[in-house]
Amino acid sequence: MKLINKSMLTAIITLSTASIYYAQQTQDTVKTRSKDIEEVILRGVTDIAKDRKTPVAVSTIKAAQILERQGNQELVELLNTTPSVYATKGGGGFGDSQISIRGFESKNIAVMVNGMPVNDMEGGTVYMSNWTGLSDVTSTMQVQRGLGSSKLAIASVGGTLNFLTRSADMKQGGVVRLGIGNNDYLKTSFAYNTGKSQNGWSSSFLLARQAGGTYIENTDYESYTYFFALGYQPSEKHNLQFMITSSPQWHDQRSYAPTIANFIKFNPDHDGTPYRQYNSDFGYRTDENGRRVAIANAMNYYAKPVMMLNWDWTISNKSKLSTVAYMSNGRGGGARNLGAVGGKGMSSFYDNEGHYNYDAIFAANAAVNPTSNIAGNTLVRTSSVNSHNWYGILMNFQHKINDNWNFSVGTDDRYYYGYHYQVLSDLYGAKGYTDAANKNLPTGNILRNVYDYKKLTWNPFGGSNAPMEDRASFSNDGEVLWYSGFGQVEYSNDKLSAFLQGSVSNQGYQRIDDFIKPGSTQQGQTIDRKTGFKNLFGYNIKGGANYNIDDNSNVFANIGYYSKQPLMNAVYPSNQQVVNPNLTNEKIFSAELGYGFKTANFNAKVNLYRTEWKDRFYRRGGIANIDGNGNNGYSEISGITQLHQGVEVEATYVLNKYVEFNGMFSWGDYQYKGNATGANFLDDNTPVAINGNNTSILYLDKVKVGGSSNNSIPQTTASLGTTITPVKDLKVYGTWQYTGKIYSTLNVADFLKPGNTALQLPDFNLFNVGASYKIRLRNQNQYFTIGANVYNLFDTTYIQDGATNIKSTDAPAKLADGSNNTAKKTYEELGYMYKGIADANRVYFGFGRTWSTTLSFNF
Template sequence: MKLINKSILTAVITLSTASVYYAQQVQDTAKAQSKDIEEVILKGVTDIAKDRKTPVAVSTIKAAQILERQGNQELVEMLNTTPSVYATKGGGGFGDSQLTMRGFESRNIAVMVNGMPVNDMEGGTVYMSNWTGLSDVTSTMQVQRGLGSSKLAIASVGGTMNFLTRSADMKQGGAVRLGIGNNDFLKTSFAYNTGKSENGWAASFLMARQAGATYVQNTDYESYTYFFALGYQPSAKHNLQFMMTSSPQWHDQRSYAPTLGNYIYYNPDKDGTPYRPYNSDYGYYTSADGRRTNIANAMNYYSKPVMMLNWDWTINDKSTLSTVAYMSNGRGGGARNQGRVGGKSITDPSFIDAEGHYNYNSIFAANAAVTPTVGVAGNTLVRSSSVNSHNWYGILMNFQHKINDNWNFSVGTDDRYYYGYHYQVVSDLYGASGYTDSFNKNLPTNNIVRNTYDYQKLNWNPFGGANAPMEDRIAFSNDGEVLWYSGFGQVEYSTEKLTAYVQGSVSNQGYQRIDDFIKPGSTQQGQTVDRKTGFKNLFGYNIKGGANYNFDASNNVFANIGYYSKQPLMSAVYPSNQQVVNPNLTNEKIFSVELGYGFKTANFNAKVNVYRTEWKDRWFRRGGVDFGDGIRGYSEISGITQLHQGIEAEAVYKINRFVELQGMYSWGDYKYKGNASGANFQDDNTPIETNGSNTSTLYLDKVNVGGTNNSVPQTTASLGATITPVTDLRIYGNWQYVGKVYSAMNVNDFLKPGNEALKLPDFNLVNVGASYKIKLRNESQYFTIGVNVYNLFDTSYIQDGVTNIKTTDKINNSKDPDNGKTYEEAGRVYNGIADGNRVFFGFGRTWSTTLSFNF
């Protein structure tokens, strides 16, 4: 595993030899590979944790398990057997998964590929739909909960998730793979590795395609993965490698969480139960000849090519220098509805059919009856496309020096430049002759837009991408520029029994907002503003340390402690989508402490740890908020303090060579401390006032944390078994329990004291699967067949909630026959939950099967 030690890209080049076609090799050499991983402690930029050495809570999933069990699941769902991790499918679209770790969402979890940070530099988010190809190339997923061992100044509030990939200079070989599953799931892939030549050259490539739909209505998708790597090692001291990879995709979505009542009302069976696949984000258009066409109101399209050039230099037997230069040119965005026609939004009942979907014939007819004029802005209903592209460049350098057998140190730098492009255009006029927009103040008032831009086609060019002229942009057109530079250092001490380290980093993050719709000399919040804000520089730092002590060959304890002064995200620097810097801007402060104990023998391995993390001065923006009457927008919340504490345990027991048992349990207590301030805005940034003011006190003290966009569980558990009754046949099953699940925070639900986050029903799931290897005469050639069934008992469960309506709350809708009654009085309660709550149900029973040929 010394390739991983050397640097990021020696491992990154890995994307070449996908685990799909080397899975059996990985499985056959699992013990040896595990040993290699354990030889690494806080080295390079990858920072792989070593068992009984690195003082952090860590769990690892290897390639053989990914190949065997992923099927048509989201890759992050493989982590649901890990303590304090909760991965869901989000709205249910391809790649729309959501992840929480110790109660913190993905934007506050450092996601890395071979040590390279991939969290968005403006918003901190990680869209897994951009990284679907990782499932083909990951050899190991390592989750470090809490502070983690990375030396970089990254957002590891909840933890660090590192995807490690295979190396390009593996032995010559390749594989072909075919996978099928429910809802027309089809995946094919081909990969080949030349192996390393006598002259030091190695090349690898992979091509894969995946298409079909998910369990949810109208969630068709298509995704490709391509990879090319070229490596050259001219001598024992130098290693050069180049890699390029991407997973261009498009997918229809379910972005809006329907109400429980609508899940039940629109069930085709009309049996009073929820129809879990229900999706309100699409509809039908019937042509004159009777043909019915699906039209998705919500969809996403993106291509994020990554290119890297790596140079590893072994200076001498004590010193190494690793350098990685990389770039990522992301192209894509997402589609939603925009505007009104006849004063009606797309959610007006007159535009909804009997199945709960949009009646596009009615929308087309209403649009056709309107002549867009400069007098009324937004007087037609159209589909818009929000473009969110970026150019990202970075360099990582890490120098390591071994002082003696016990002491070593490392210093390095992590520097990045990011430019994000954000604007909106019309992608479908829905039969209208134009759309009237008034947001570009540099154009005549109420500019009529008639051109449409269809960005749904896959974009294979990392340097290309359509760029609409300014007169065709609507609603917004702004860019975000981020400049990041940092330095880090680490000192570590290691003996057979004791390992200790101290590490720290300093960083500067500069934000600039550029608004093309600003007219020179405009004022915002009483200040004169320009198109460019100039850079707002924010200084941050962190320091952390820990120690592990091995009492004997079986028992060890560890502890770590750390403090982060973390720069806020860009939306906190320039709130309300304006050019004025937040007058109350401050860094977020995170203090964390953790204690752990481990016990290990030849057949049994167990770990227990306790943790406490306090997060002060948090600021966040929650988008996609429904304010009723067709008005959607966002909320901004500041001054939040959260306290997350809990206990985790996991164990593996190998009874004999036929049976292995796995288990984990986590209990958490995640609560807000004190109150906060909140403000609501429409999507066009118009403030929404409550009681005569746009800013309100949010009474959050001691309220359970429920996340910002998805739910947070505070208790999880799992039990699993893997049985190998005969050689080359593996059968597995696992049970998963999720409890104390709290719905996401909604600003309007906490404007008075005494409210609580909505507690969703606990649930249990069971997954099973099997795989069998068919050997041929040539040992390097074999077939592998596998099958997986997820949610075996077709359990109906709510995975995420986005509102907090109680059964004792009154129904407030003049068009509802139960208006004025409580949900309880009206009998509108499902499984203890008021049916006015908006939720996402988890998938019912799904399945997949795969056949691969290795040669």
């Protein structure tokens, strides 16, 4: 059955182009005045786009919509009703969501909190599990697609996602909330704002706890959130705001995407359908009372407190200086497995339910003598620490020359130190683990100490280091220095607003490897524990203009060029101490054209974009059986060029005070341009030969862009929704979402010959519904709110992400009964298919029907 036909598509486009830019935007008066120039783009150090002023594609979601519709979803999933955004739950663990904008993943999306960049300074990634508390404290969530309006030299290749948190000087009052949902979801929170006193003091705080499990098997979690803000305004010239927030959490995960065949094989109902909850990353052990106890194989734990001090100084009626000093000291990591016992890794111990047989693992480990000095002679669980200390300062000086001209200059400076090493978190019954990775310790170093991943320090000022003799497999640090300056000139009158921005930056990387023995060599070079800093210069320049044709119509355009420094794993590839001899900056050129139409109840925006990204380097880790001998590893690809272009429509129509409609449609064409070079390595950095060589040409020209790590990229999305207010204080909403042209993760080995294509996954439709009702007390400032949401209302079975690229015309090595496929029959010939794709593909199915309900009291 087709999920969307030509008539449906025509209806979507007709409705979208005829109507509406979503009403979450600030309701500006249609006519603008030159005195609004300071609001065009500048607001302290936070760059917030303004409708009919800032020439970028933007969507905004307010706190009310977050509170009404998020429930037990991931926060970024609320953006799935905005064009060119695809947010999924990733592996399905708490906070493991993934997001792409215009086909670019999170490491190439600038994520900011109150204008402060939060992308990891080594790898660019943003782990949303570190920011789960944002849903409680966010007052506005704004996504700017494309290069965006930020003046900073940030990684906004696909877009900018900015979370604006509550401030200390909010109106006096408080709220208590209780939420429950599927799989024992329970959330409680309490928040209070004092309001501003006559002496200029104000404060706000929030405490919250969330716990339970997700739709996936054995994904228990526990998370806390604290937020405190203190404001002081001694005079009209000075305003100071201090904020600290964090969400310490631990959660069990599903980090490995099972095959479709295994989703079906291990369905307890044995009805030939996928068991979407299936998780192969845990198993059972029988305790002393004969009970089966679940043991997780993959989990994550982290606490990332952020402290910010904002100072706004109004120097004169024309000049203002905004300064933010911040620190973020993260503590935590993730747990996985290491080693083998009797030559067998974890995959050799699956039971007939598709889970690990820990009774067999414990028995095998107990029989091993660790003094045999055989490296990795037991099978253990590790805790991979990924902690950091991060300090920064942002300064922005703004000056209004006259009613039309305005300029700003500033600086963005950061220092980052990351700690990366492994310790043991469970011996699985072994007496120890023999490790030979640390060349500074005697060969056959036996590790016996175990660190509980739920009890590692979350103290942001405390140490993050275990003794060197307790570390296994690797121990390396990353040090990053970042200095940048930026400038911007703006012009604005009643009809026209325009800007020109530029920035320069120097990013210095240093790699520190504690396992390096003095006098060691790599790639024929003598190396030290510290590499010394490799400094890389980058810059960007961009400009744009918006013209209000009349009270209803406006057009805008922007253009920009980035020379972006590569990430640390491109500077020191293969996890070695030698600088990449072919190191080069990534080059991004982007252009966009848009049109807006706005009336009192009818808004619409249409925009066209084109982004070309050259000299991209990317590393894909966690690849199982990369050498064909059962060993895991990673791939490194260099010289990639990508071309992303498309059209976006976003619209809303307020029929009357009872009914409102909203919709969006986005069509993209994302493909590789030219070929690239790929290399494979084992996890211990040993090169894996590809066709007899260490590197190989990858024939990627005109191949559709897919994900980079167990995720997918769609190139068509659409949604239609309605909100009905039948009586005062009652809201009922429904949303339809369509996702199509979805391409799976790229695998290096699949493109060693010309003519291969990316794997396209089945399209899907989802429906969500919800309602909320306010019960007001005599005091109008006091009221109860009852809310309920149902996600995936019709319990649709769909694939959200793909990890492999196996075609129906490929031939499996083995048949379903375990025998060799001597006839070389294809998956299609054998009938090993699911909805048009080979069932050997590893995927993540989306959640089935889930629900949540909330009760809150405002006072």
